[in-house]
Amino acid sequence: MPSQANLGRQATAAPFAIELRGISKAFGPVQANRDINIAVPKGTIHGIIGENGAGKSTLMSILYGFYKADAGTILVGGVETAIPDSQSAIRAGIGMVFQHFKLVQNFTVLENIILGAEDGPWLGTSLARARRALADLSREYDLDVNPDAVVEDLSVGHQQRVEILKALYRQADILILDEPTGVLTPEEADHLFRILRGLRDQGKTVILITHKLREIMETTDNVSVMRRGTMVGTVKTAETNPEELAELMVGRKVLLQVDKDPANPGREVLRVENLRVMTEGVERLKGVSFSIRAGEIVGIAGVAGNGQSELLEALGGIAEATGRIVMNGVDLPLKGLNGQSRREAGIAHVPEDRQVLGLIMDFAAWENVGFGYQNDPKYQSGLFMNNGALRADTEAKMARFDVRPPIPTLAAKNFSGGNQQKIVVAREIERNPDLLLIGQPTRGVDIGAIEFIHKEIVALRDAGKAVLLVSVELDEIRSLSDRVLVMFDGQIMGERPPQTDERELGLLMAGMTETTA
Amino acid sequence: MTKLPRWADVVLVPLICLLIAFVFCGLLIAAIGQNPWVALTSMIQGSLGTQSGWGYTLFYATNFLLTGLGVSIAFHASLFNIGGEGQATLGGLGVAVACLFIPWPHWSLALLGSITLSALFGALWALIPAWLQAKRGSHIVITTMMFNFIAYALISYLLVNVLRPEGAMDPATARFDKAFNLPKLADIFGVMGIPFSKAPPANIMLFVALALAVATWALLWHTRLGYAIRAFGKQEKAAVYAGISPVRITLYALLLSGGISGLMAVNAVQGGAHRLVMNSVEGAGFIGIAVALMGRNHPFGIVLASLLFGFLFQGGAQLAMASDPVTGEQLKIPREVITVLQALVILFTGALPYMVQRPLEKLFARGGR
Known part of the structure; x- marks a missing residue:
């Protein structure tokens, strides 16, 4: 184990805001993260991209102290840091903006910002301090929000800005955003990216988790691609293209454009x-x-x-x-x-x-294939349901739609999102x-x-x-x-x-x- | 997240819960200065050691099997029917009406009549809360509970003022015609040439209840109605998407639930007491909830759980009269301890399985790697 002083000297030398070394995490038999290495240079926007279940969220949850890694170390600013809970993450200068905002809807912006970071039992001083800080932050980063607005009256885009302000108010130097544009209009998304670029130019580090290739291409400096719990690679955004990233994510060539002839509309x-x-x-x-x-x-x-x-x-x-x-x-x-x-x-x-709506998650795949069509005569035999016919039908649909794993008796909740959707699409389209x-x-x-x-x-x-x-x-x-x-x-x-x-x-x-x- | 293998979840968890309950009971009995081992053996001897004991165990088990099945059907629709007690009470009224006012030519017809009327009365008693829940959103837990009290008050009134024979001192109906007595296990086994004790009231309803368990299984997993009930119980919104009517399913599930609970009275009233008395249900409606929970709402599990509770009921009754086999001295275990014992089993098997599940999951996760 190198001495602390040694690590300290490294810190000044290392240009990395965050470095993860050999992070592994398993949930029971599922290896969510396997030996992940990633280094995020200071003052950059770093994209993390991967399919659902690739382990992006798990990795960020480890970084934010929600999960404890089974193995590996986290270096913040070059210093090895233990992050057992989110309080430690905040102290280490890491802020997180979740996909689903964690704001109190009937509090004002200011009240939300000091929530959990109050100076003492008397709120007046905290609020006054936050108001001054907020004015500075808004000016510095083009983060324009009325501090006295009630959160539930704000648009989604503005609510997201409140989340970012919350993190900045807590002195975050590293900002993690998890799928931030899912709820935004293109306009709002553009504004968000302007804010993020502004933050970067002021020396903050931004980690952007997304599955949208276009956002990665437009905003990030570097991008790391994850696939099935492993880090496939980190590339400079300027030196790659969407096709290459998609191939890295999926592990094979993918057609990004939909191939279709002009429509021929009838009655x-x-x-x-x-x-x-x-x-x-x-x-x-x-x-x-x-x-x-x-x-x-x-x-x-x-x-x-x-x-x-x-x-x-x-x-x-x-x-x-x-x-x-x-x-x-x-x-x-x-x-x-x-x-x-x-x-x-x-x-x-x-x-x-x-x-x-579309699936009963606890039902087996074959039961879900009859869902909505339970009255169809082809699934009946006399008084009873013809479960055999349903199972056979399910096997056929699974084969045609390449549902994996092709096990009709597996409960819907045990399939991945994509395969769940294939079951629903197969059921409806095959009618x-x-x-x-x-x-x-x-x-x-x-x-x-x-x-x-x-x-x-x-x-x-x-x-x-x-x-x-x-x-x-x-x-x-x-x-x-x-x-x-x-x-x-x-x-x-x-x-x-x-x-x-x-x-x-x-x-x-x-x-x-x-x-x- | 790790999950237990199915066999461990279904078999191991209830068994461990049961074991913990028995350990606590043992500590309790030891704490009042009695020998837990002697208590346990005399419970087993009293409930499973003799033909008569078995007969009583099966008689109680039949009650719990019926109320348990009733509760479980509502459970599958995510409806917590805690009104089994009231529905069975009203079922008793149905039995009394069938056996007192209709001159059946044969016990078999009397049985059909009382089955029909008790199921009908039980179902109707569940219909009002069901309707209130389906149409007005009044919570079923509250309404069925209130209906238990209403049922009790109604039966008290009827027994005191209407059904009590002239000159009788106790609030109960007259005895039913002896010709309507149901064939006991002794009679049934007798036909097959197997001798069996004539004392216990276990009767043909045991087989009716077992057949109903099979029918419940078929209903839930092999019919459209069962499919709809289960879908509705898992995800109500999705059921609407699939064209399943929440109102209809709520009504059907509770009608079935109340009807089966009502049948319990045929066993207890026509098969056991031969007349309708106050409190003919004796808590079987509530025990049915524990039985359904422990049996994981599966008819097969419910059969096993009702046997266990039959054993506890009968064994507990025996414990109050048991004596030490060595000294011959009467065990000084008050009746209340037996109630506590039954409550502990309900607590551990019905309400606390998660306490066992988590550590067990960890154990399996560790062993699996």
Whole structure:
């Protein structure tokens, strides 16, 4: 063991803000991190990219003191540092901005910032100090937030800034952001990246965890790629390209662009007129009208929470609505719960949240393959369900959709996100529906499976079926759709061709039309 | 996260819980100056050592099996029906109506009649809380609990003011016609030429209950309704997505639950007491909850758990009368200790399995590598 003095001298020499050496962590039989080495130079933005389950979050949780590594050492500023809990991480100058914000909704910005970092029992002095500090920070980093605003009134982008301010207020020199753009409009994401670049230029170190290749390419100085718990490599961003990164992540060549011919739309399949949905006394869908023809994919773009979920639920018969839904010329019922009648009308629905709606997580895969179609005569024999037929069907679907592991008796919760989604997509697409509703088809799905699911959606369209695609990933909407509708605040702001400039779509997503902009 | 192998989860955890419960009971008995080993052996002797003991154990087990199955069906729909006590009480009323007011030509028809009426009464007693939960969101735990008290008050009123024969001193119905007595195990085994004690009240309902256990298993895992009940119980929102009506499933699950709990009265009232008395259920509705928990809501597990509780019930009753085999002295174990003993078993097997699961998981994780 080298002496402390020795390490201290190294510290001045080492240009690294953080260095991880030989980090390993296992959860039971699952090796989440295996001998991870990574060195993040001071004053850089360092991307960490990898598929779901590659071990990114585990690694960052170790760095932030949520988990204890089984082996390996952490060096902060060149000094070996033990991080047994998040308090120690904060003391070591590490701040974390989580994917799901940890803010008290009915506190003001200032109250949230001092929460857990109060000077004493009397809040007045802390608040005053925080107010001064906040003014400095806002000026320095272009982090503009009203300190007296109540958090729940702030937009998601601003809430994220509060999280960043919280970390900076705690003297963080190293800022870790976990999938920060998932909830942001392109505009807000751009602003975030400006802030991050500003932080870097002031000498802070930023670690950006994401699965979006584009963000990595645009923002980072270096990028480390993880695959199945191991560090595959660290490269300079300037010296790589998205294709190479995708290949490193997945371990094989991946087609990033969706390969499709122009649409050949036929008759009208679905017509929606003045559709409105109320939830808990608030109108979430405010009079939406559009139609979809056979053989086309209509994409709904928008920031999460602008009525897309309610639209899907009304169409899928899960939420009550007013207005009209006309499917193949027939009005569908809007009162009560109509999941079954929608299926009979030829609508299949891949819900946005497969783990809450699309699958029963404790059920075996074969039970989930019958989910929603439990009344189908082909799964019945007399009084009883024909479990044998369901199992056989599951095996066939697993083979065709390459679900891994191909074990029908395995519970849904034991599959990875991508394979869970494949089970749902297989179930719904193989019904050969006239209309497929598909929400966030690739959320939490790894690149290899994304490619596959996109191909299946296009194949369904080419078979002359109608597809309604809802996604918060603008790239996905633009590459898959034949027409794009942009939603904001429960309304459709306009229709655009998929080639439309991302900035223009982004403005629409933020509720700005040409007239108001 | 590590998980236990299935066999350990299903077999080992309950057994360890049971063992811990018995150790605590032993300490308790030792603390009041008695010999725990003698107590245990006399419990086993009294419940499993003789034909009569076995008969009583099976009689109690039948009660618990029925209420346990009832509770478990509601559990699968994520509905905590703690009203088994009241539903079985009302089931008793159904049995009394069937056996007092209808002149059945044969016991078998009387059995069919009392099964129908007790299940109907039990189911209807569960229907009101079910409806309140499904339509108005009144929590089932509160309402079924309240309905236990209402059932008790209703039966008291009926027994005192309506059903009590003229001149009788105690609040109970008249004895049922002897012709309606159910065939006891002695009669059934007798047909097969196997001699069995005539004393215990264990009767044909044991086989009805076992058949119901099989039927419950088939319902839950091999029918559409069972599929819908389980899906609804796991993820209500997802069930709606799949076109399963929460209102309908809530009603069906509780009707089935209450109906099966109501059947318990056929065993206890028609098979045991031959008349309806106050408190004919004797806590079987509550023990059914523990039985369902310990049996992991699986009919097979519930059969085993009800046997265990039958043993505790009968063994506990014997313990109060037991004497030391060496000195011949009466064991001085008060009745209350037996209740404590049963409570400890419920506590450890029903409520505290996690206490055992975690350390066991660690043990397995370590052993696995």
